[in-house]
Amino acid sequence: MSDKYKGGQILLCAGTFGIEGGKRAGEDQVVETGVADTEVKRVVVVGGGSAGWIAACRLAAQVRRTGAGVGVTLIESRNVPTVGVGEGTWPTMRNTLAKIGIAETDFIRSCDAAFKQGARFVGWTDGTPQDGYYHPLNPPAGATEIDLAPHWLHRGEGDAAFADWVDYQAMLCDAGLGPKTIVMPEYAGHANYAYHLDAGKFATMLRDHGVGTLGIEHVLGDVLRPRMTDHGDIVHLELADGRNVAGDLFVDCTGFAARLIGGIYDVPFRRCGDVLFADRAIALQVPYDDEDAPITCHTVSTAQGSGWIWDIGLWSRRGVGHVYSSAHISDDAAEAELRRHVGTAAQGLSARRISIEAGHRTRFWQNNCVAVGLSAGFLEPLEASALMLIEASMDAIADRLPRNRAAMDVMARQFNATFTHHWMRIIEFLKLHYVLTKRTDTDFWRDNVAASSIPDGLVERLAMWRHHSPGPQDFDHAREVFSWPSYQYILHGMGFDSRQPRIDPSAPEAGLAQRFVTRMQRAKDELRTRAPRHRDLLRAIREHGLQRV
Amino acid sequence: MTGITPLSPTAHRDLRYNRHAAGAARRFARLGLSEIAVAAADMPLCLVKDGQTGRFDLVALMSLVEPANLFVVGGGFQATYVPRAVLLGGFRLDPTGAAGLAIDPADPSLGGVGEPLFDEHRPTALSGDIAPALERLVADVAAAQEMADSWARHRLIRPLPLSLSKADGGRHDLAGLYTIDEAAVQALPDAELIALHRADRLAPAAVLTASLAQVERLRQLHNARFVPAITDYSLD
Numbered sequence: 001m002s003d004k005y006k007g008g009q010i011l012l013c014a015g016t017f018g019i020e021g022g023k024r025a026g027e028d029q030v031v032e033t034g035v036a037d038t039e040v041k042r043v044v045v046v047g048g049g050s051a052g053w054i055a056a057c058r059l060a061a062q063v064r065r066t067g068a069g070v071g072v073t074l075i076e077s078r079n080v081p082t083v084g085v086g087e088g089t090w091p092t093m094r095n096t097l098a099k100i101g102i103a104e105t106d107f108i109r110s111c112d113a114a115f116k117q118g119a120r121f122v123g124w125t126d127g128t129p130q131d132g133y134y135h136p137l138n139p140p141a142g143a144t145e146i147d148l149a150p151h152w153l154h155r156g157e158g159d160a161a162f163a164d165w166v167d168y169q170a171m172l173c174d175a176g177l178g179p180k181t182i183v184m185p186e187y188a189g190h191a192n193y194a195y196h197l198d199a200g201k202f203a204t205m206l207r208d209h210g211v212g213t214l215g216i217e218h219v220l221g222d223v224l225r226p227r228m229t230d231h232g233d234i235v236h237l238e239l240a241d242g243r244n245v246a247g248d249l250f251v252d253c254t255g256f257a258a259r260l261i262g263g264i265y266d267v268p269f270r271r272c273g274d275v276l277f278a279d280r281a282i283a284l285q286v287p288y289d290d291e292d293a294p295i296t297c298h299t300v301s302t303a304q305g306s307g308w309i310w311d312i313g314l315w316s317r318r319g320v321g322h323v324y325s326s327a328h329i330s331d332d333a334a335e336a337e338l339r340r341h342v343g344t345a346a347q348g349l350s351a352r353r354i355s356i357e358a359g360h361r362t363r364f365w366q367n368n369c370v371a372v373g374l375s376a377g378f379l380e381p382l383e384a385s386a387l388m389l390i391e392a393s394m395d396a397i398a399d400r401l402p403r404n405r406a407a408m409d410v411m412a413r414q415f416n417a418t419f420t421h422h423w424m425r426i427i428e429f430l431k432l433h434y435v436l437t438k439r440t441d442t443d444f445w446r447d448n449v450a451a452s453s454i455p456d457g458l459v460e461r462l463a464m465w466r467h468h469s470p471g472p473q474d475f476d477h478a479r480e481v482f483s484w485p486s487y488q489y490i491l492h493g494m495g496f497d498s499r500q501p502r503i504d505p506s507a508p509e510a511g512l513a514q515r516f517v518t519r520m521q522r523a524k525d526e527l528r529t530r531a532p533r534h535r536d537l538l539r540a541i542r543e544h545g546l547q548r549v
Numbered sequence: 550m551t552g553i554t555p556l557s558p559t560a561h562r563d564l565r566y567n568r569h570a571a572g573a574a575r576r577f578a579r580l581g582l583s584e585i586a587v588a589a590a591d592m593p594l595c596l597v598k599d600g601q602t603g604r605f606d607l608v609a610l611m612s613l614v615e616p617a618n619l620f621v622v623g624g625g626f627q628a629t630y631v632p633r634a635v636l637l638g639g640f641r642l643d644p645t646g647a648a649g650l651a652i653d654p655a656d657p658s659l660g661g662v663g664e665p666l667f668d669e670h671r672p673t674a675l676s677g678d679i680a681p682a683l684e685r686l687v688a689d690v691a692a693a694q695e696m697a698d699s700w701a702r703h704r705l706i707r708p709l710p711l712s713l714s715k716a717d718g719g720r721h722d723l724a725g726l727y728t729i730d731e732a733a734v735q736a737l738p739d740a741e742l743i744a745l746h747r748a749d750r751l752a753p754a755a756v757l758t759a760s761l762a763q764v765e766r767l768r769q770l771h772n773a774r775f776v777p778a779i780t781d782y783s784l785d
Contacts, residue, residue, distance in 0.1 A: 182603035183725070544602040549706055549727065 038405040040248040041070060044237065046223060046260060047253030048076025050199050051373025051390045053206035055251050057100045058394040059401070060214035068401065073217040074210070075237065075245055080222075080257070087312055087319050088116060088299055088384030089194045091137055094187040096391045102209055104186035105545040110205040112198040112314045114295050114538060117169050117179050117191055119383070123303035125494045126438045133161060133493030134173060134298070135383075137192040139485040140166035142516035149469035149488050151513040154502045162492035165517065168524035173298040175528065178537035186546045190527060194384075196299070196312040196319070219245055223254075226264055233368045233405070234264065249408065251397070252371040256378070261361055261371035269377075271359035272427050275453055276434075277325035277444065278307055278380040281354040282335050286318040286345050297534045301382065302341065303437075305329065306444040309341050310381065315538055323356075323380045328444040356380060360423040365412035368405065370397060377423060382430050388481065389426075393419065422481050428458040429482040429490075435462070436494040465491060466499050552654050555646030558670040564652070566675060567663030572635035573621040574657065576612040579634045581689025582696060584609075585753050589760035591620065591628040593767065595709055596697055596727040596757075605697035605706060605727060606690075607757075610767065611635075613713060613779065614721050619770035633686045642683050648672040649680040699750050703741060705733045710785050711764065716777040728761065729754045 045056040052074055060072040097107055107113060118136035125131045140148050148166045155165065163170045169191050172179065180189035210216040221239035229235055236246035252260035261267050273279060295313040302309045307324030322338035329337070331353060339346040360377025364370060372393045379385065396415055402408040434448035435458065447453065461474060470487035491498070503510055532540070554560075572578065577597070580588055585607070588594060592609040599606050609632050611618045620628045626635070639656030642649060647667075652659060666676045700706050707730035711723040734754065737745070745751050761784055772778040 183598040183600060184603075540602065544604060547598065547603055547605065547701055547706070548704060549708055 038248060040402055040404060040408070042247045043070060043072050043249045043251060043401075044245055044247030045072065045074045045251040045253055046237065047080075047255060047373070047375075048074060048203065048207070049253065049255060049373070050203050050206075050387065051255070051375075052076065052251075052253035053203050053210055054096065054100075054387075054390050055253055055372050055394050055397075056216050057206050057210045057214060058096065058391075058398045059251075060210060060216050061100045062398040062401065064214060070401065071217065072214075073219055073245060073247065075219045075221060075223060075239070077222045078220055080255075087196055087199055087314070088310075088381065088387070089197065090384065090388040090391075091192050091194045092388055092391050093195055094193075096394075098187055100206070100209065101213065102205070103546075103548070105541055107195075107197075107205065108315075108538065108541050111195075111201045112316055114196045114313050114315055115179050115297055115534060116194040116196050116299060116312070117173050117297050119299040119301055120173065121301050121303070121433065121493065124301075124308075124433060124437060124439075127303065127441060133489075134163040134170040135486065135489040135493065136163055136167055136169035136173070136298075137194060138167045138169040139192075140488065141520035142512075143485060146509065146512055146516060147469055147471060148513055148516065149492060150500045150503055151510065151517075152492065153469075153498055153500055163489055166520070168520055168527055171524050171528060172531060173296075175531075176294045176297060176534050177527065177531035178297065178534045179531075180537070181530070181532055182537065182540040182544065182546070184546070185549050190531065196314055198314060219243070221245075223259060226260075228264075231367070232265075234260070248368060248405070249402070250369045252369055252375045253373045255374040256357070258361075258371065258375035260369045261364070261366060261375050265366040265369060267364075267366055267371075268362045269357070269359055270362050271357065272379070273358050275427055275431050275455060276358045276380055277327065277447065277453075278323045279356050279358065280326045280331060280334065281321050281323045281356060281380075282331070282338055283319065283321035283352045283354065284338065284342060284346060284349050286320050286342055286349065288317065289345070292535065294533070295535045295538065299384065303439070304337055304341075305442040307334070308382070309338060313534075315542070323382070325444055328442065328447075360420075362420075363416045364393070364419050365415045367412075368408060370412070370415065372397075376419070379426060379430060382433060383426075383482070383486075385426050385481065389419075389422070392422065392481065418477075421477060424455075424457070425475075426481060428455050428461075429486065431455060431458055432487070432490050433494075436491065436496055438495075462496075465496065468500055469498065553641055553651050554654065555643050556648060556650040556652050556666070556672075556676070558647050558667055558672070561647075561652065562667045562670065563661070564659055564666050565661060565663040566639070566666060567658050567660065568631075568636055569625045570621075570660075570662070571631065571638055571656070571658040572611070572618050572626060574616070575618050575635055575638065576616075577608045577610050578632040578638075579690050580607045580609050580632055580693055581634075581686055582607075582692040582753070583689050584630075584632060585693075585756050587630040588632055589756050589763070591630055591763065591766070592632075592760065593763040594757050594760040596706060597725055598727075604694060605701060607693040607697060610726075610764075613711075613723070613764075613767050613771055615771060615775055619767055619774070622770075622774070633682070634690070637679065637683055637686060640679050640683060642680060642687070648676040650676065650683075696750055696753060699745070699748070700729065700754065703733075703737065703745065705730050705737075705754065707733070709761075710783075712783045712785075713768075713779050714781040716780050719777070729758050731758060 043059050045052050056072050056074040063070045118134055120132055120134050122132040152162055152165045159165060172191055179191040179193035211218045221241055221243060224238045224240050226237050227235040234250050236244040238244050250260055300311040306328035307322060309322050312319045320342055322334050324334045335351055356378060358379050361371055364376050373390050402411045435454055437445050439445040470484040472484050588609045592611060594609055596605040597608050611620055620626055639653050639659045641651040643651035664675050665673055667673060706727050709726040709728040711726055713721040764782055768779045768782060
């Protein structure tokens with residue numbers, strides 16, 4: 001420890017690295033007067049993975065747009081590898097990229113990206129060969145005007161599955177068709193869409209754009225310790241090479257290490273392993289058989305005996321991984337299961353093992369530090385919420401960047417309340433995928449339906465949804481991360497036992513429902529012939545580019 | 550298009566080319582860079598996206614809602630300028646065909662009327678001129694596309710929502726058209742503005758913008774032949 005940190009010796013934290021603070025003597029003493037009026041002039045982002053670069057780019061782009069006069073610095077360690085998973089996004093990524101000022105064409109070319117139109121869950125309901133359903137990204141037809149679910153529930157025998165009856169996107173996925181055409185502008189499509197991407201390439205692209213275009217100050221170095229005010233704010237971070245990086249707001253994007261929110265502030269971590277059992281992942285990067293192989297346009301999540309396997313298609317490879325509960329299967333058996341699932345293509349490929357501690361911080365914003373990304377928490381990647389939470393966090397921070405230190409406390413309270421709610425609801429939504437199962441073939445599935453593992457809020461809502469389909473009134477917040485269409489797709493996809501009353505076929509609403517279904521069917525028929533093959537679309541974009549208008 | 554076939558001195562010995570019948574069914578034509586000023590004297594010029602590449606093509610509009618070319622009336626093309634893509638619409642470059650050509654037998658310019666393509670079994674001078682003309686047109690269209698690429702790179706292109714009001718109370722919106730974003734041109738930094746001017750990208754852009762006044766001419770031509778009349782239109 002350097003001399004200038006000697007002094008009070010008050011340990012502010014316990015965690016991955018110790019920070020000393022308290023009163024300091026002489027010229028190093030921090031002047032505390034007027035702290036509340038201190039303007040936010042520099043934001044320091046710590047961490048150079050996807051979270052760090054999304055955070056820094058969102059902030060820098062917003063500052064540029066508004067002329068707010070705030071500098072953005074990102075500290076990246078050469079010695080800390082990024083986790084490098086998190087290869088699925090939500091449609092929100094389109095807005096994020098547009099706000100950052102990245103052309104969709106550049107993104108697709110740089111990040112090996114492909115389009116994602118939802119997820120198909122295979123084997124989750126009863127494990128039979130025909131067991132599968134879609135959670136598409138499109139809402140059901142007419143979602144702002146009518147709830148089609150009760151009409152579907154009382155449809156004629158032999159009619160389509162819910163996702164196929166209320167929307168056309170399942171057809172696009174089944175047929176391997178893209179969500180847009182080459183003549184559509186950037187970030188627009190005939191269907192809602194997100195992306196599958198290479199997380200490492202994504203961080204590199206953001207770094208190049210952030211430093212080259214947005215003027216982010218990029219500091220390479222290892223954070224050693226912070227210097228704190230008496231109020232517990234971070235004044236600057238001392239790097240291993242002796243440099244100090246000062247800031248007014250610090251964004252902790254240090255991943256699982258959580259070096260600021262955990263290491264400095266020791267904000268408790270709320271585990272949820274009693275609800276979501278998965279605590280391990282094994283990932284493989286699987287090459288395509290040939291360069292013209294179809295690219296699946298959705299995430300395929302296939303249930304296993306003690307977890308599930310993701311399969312996502314990028315331009316040049318697939319990302320395949322097994323998420324499982326180590327209490328129910330050994331690592332080696334899980335890897336063997338994954339390799340069996342992939343088949344001969346897995347031969348010779350090295351697998352990467354990742355530990356997951358499911359849960360989140362009890363607070364995300366403490367003093368002048370806010371945790372974003374894995375430092376805030378992590379859940380199994382069942383609905384790809386990791387990158388979305390980073391985006392949502394940065395929307396909240398960048399769009400309402402506090403002007404001074406006093407405003408930061410109000411922001412922190414709001415942010416903590418909002419994101420505590422979001423985490424709780426995401427946990428419930430992920431659990432929903434498990435509690436509706438009829439599988440009893442392994443302990444994993446039997447344990448998942450144990451009443452003690454199901455959050456009270458979910459139990460309450462499931463009871464309510466026996467009598468009506470999920471709707472916007474069923475939730476506390478106007479902006480839920482998973483809104484009612486998502487709940488409908490899972491509930492009805494898994495054959496939830498709903499006892500909703502039959503709607504009279506002669507009632508006006510039945511006619512309205514039929515009109516929406518007919519209109520959707522016309523769109524489906526047209527897209528079946530007009531939409532391009534997914535790989536062809538990506539090839540055209542990589543070769544010719546998309547226009548901005 | 551499926552009937553495109555190499556020009557053959559035996560199969561097409563009696564085929565003739567009638568330039569006055571060209572383009573009767575064409576609603577728009579791709580333009581080359583050198584055609585901008587002359588085509589703008591008759592037609593609104595705008596940009597459309599190529600269905601295979603998404604790149605912008607420069608086109609001359611020759612109809613609004615009609616399934617016909619509004620300029621082809623009374624057996625002839627009633628305009629001061631006929632786009633070369635219209636005149637040559639019945640031909641394709643094909644090294645395996647006579648005179649280096651293939652033909653679209655369904656094109657109205659090809660039939661039993663007009664100038665012969667063969668003198669006995671030998672291509673006529675007219676046939677010999679067509680392949681070089683097509684090559685010049687291809688190069689000219691490519692030059693126009695490069696100019697549109699340049700406009701796109703500088704974000705000078707905007708959608709052109711063309712909305713028509715009809716006498717029966719109906720409305721018809723034409724989607725997929727693009728034009729120059731004048732506000733974006735005005736907002737260009739000086740250095741970019743000068744560079745574009747030196748590259749001769751701005752004068753054609755101004756002609757494109759001015760040519761939109763010819764939508765009124767299309768409206769008049771429509772109303773002279775078709776019902777319901779177009780009573781008004783908007784170009785936002």
